[in-house]
Amino acid sequence: MKAHLLLILICFCLFLTAQDEKHESSALILIYDASGSMWGQIDGASKNEIASAVVTATVANLPQDQKIGLVAYGHRSKGDCKDVEFLAPTNNTDKSKISASLKAIKPLGKTPLAYSATLVIDKLKADKSKATIILLTDGIESCDGNLCEVVRKAKEAGIEFKLHIIGFGLEDGATESLLCAAKEGEGEYFDAADASSLGAMLQRATSATVDIPNGNFTVFAIKNGKPIDAYIRAFPKSRDEKEVAARTYADTAHIYLAPGEWDIEVKPLEQSDVKATTLTNV
Template identity: 55%
Template structure:
């Protein structure tokens, strides 16, 4: 199931400046994992140390007007599934109070995700306050709770909150219930594998508060059927607003675009070799959600090269519009495919073994679409010419030079080595010079003209 996510990478805190009254901003309440597993090591530090440092830094970066609360679980009793404590009340929370409280927490107990969420939601129910809840956990539920059900039921009841969940060092198969809960809470599930990633996702989570409009445009990035992480930036083509961005995290991502027409630019973030893609003319509305799939699927070109109707070995290059080589391959006497980014290309083909003035070809303006195969074919023509030099009825060694008459271009050459020499040539008229070497090098060279026809063989013997 695709988790619904609400995320903008544009950290628009300008409206939350120091002069703004606290009552204008809904609280952010952090639920902090203080279970025993937080003593686990990452990058030479315990996860507890990393989390305290990064969370403290993220809290200090929040606007001065932001109300902040802190709830911890698992820090007082080793086996208590109800060990949840409100360390800093959001109504009076300050940055200093949060950072001080974080320093006092020592991981010890269980991971009651559902119960801790229930306690925070109950406080919102009682106070009739809306809030952003950010849950940081390094483990899955250990107390038989169902956090997804807890969050979904609270939303059905009408309690106003947005819930983001950060999985710190979790495995892929441990995230399903957390993604479900973030989805139900109209928030985002984030993976954080180290300190850097934790800082990044905390910045993003704290910027996507319950005070922001719900997403009205969803995007999903995929390559060859597999979702990928991509940064999607929307450019307003009408009102020319500042660009608005969202990160997909290998899932469906929602962001709010004020009603207008946008161009979307999507850039892969996973070391992929595919290029940025652009989708034009995306219209957003306040009253409905618009979805846009972003396909990074490579397109394939399938090339069949033949000579006189038979499959032929050729060296092939696929060049993008800037002239950069996107793919290169040899056909080796069989049709071959190459995958490239969707776009318009030039394909160059160099026939192997054939000699003449028509051994190279270019096919321009080849449109290659994503997740599609574009078939191409090119046919070369050739005939054979056998050249032999003899003295007294016996073959001798000689140097042979072949030039195309019309262009005057030297196209082939070789030695007969006392047995004659065969050339595979494009159809045409050729000037052939034969110069004896070795014991017969004193004999004068001879030049003849030959006609090579498609699919036919011609043979010439010169007597010296």
């Protein structure tokens, strides 16, 4: 029996009004995993060493006036679930502060994801500001917190943020709670297995900010009547726009495509003999 791939693409039309006023970009806030497991090795180097170098390089390529905050957890105490600290404030524009802080980190403790997110979200609430939060972690919650619930309640309270989560070297089957939190945070979950893929995922996360409108295209892939994990790439016809990518994780992917013509490629990620499907001039 031949396998059939059905791509469902829904376009939500957005009416965009040109604005002459240039608005200041909102902050990026990185929550960095400094738990003991970051001493784990990938290609002969510790995950902390790799992540620190890749984050530093990514930050160096951000616009000069980009505000970038840094929060670390697990870097001061081995068993303290409240070991979370702002190493750079949310209004920081000094990139060297980020690189110096990362260089000084010595992984040690636990993984309080929910508490870390709570501190960042409470800061946004107190400041009445918005931000793109990027959580970089090599593991799941280890302090009995519920990250997905924290994010859900914050959104219900009207706090404005987007949460992206990058799982770095996570084991198979350890992503369910992280997928939930990213979805509730109107962001994306990204898998990274090495330095190269981590750099690519950080690039995507820092580009898909809270300042960009929510997705106006919804993509859902089905094979033989069942939802499948698929990788989505959208290629702009205009040189003024950048390629957009997302992953369905056997669910629904939301992407924002600026006005204009795009080619959209959908490729099944699960073992399959189905070739990629491409829609042109969308």
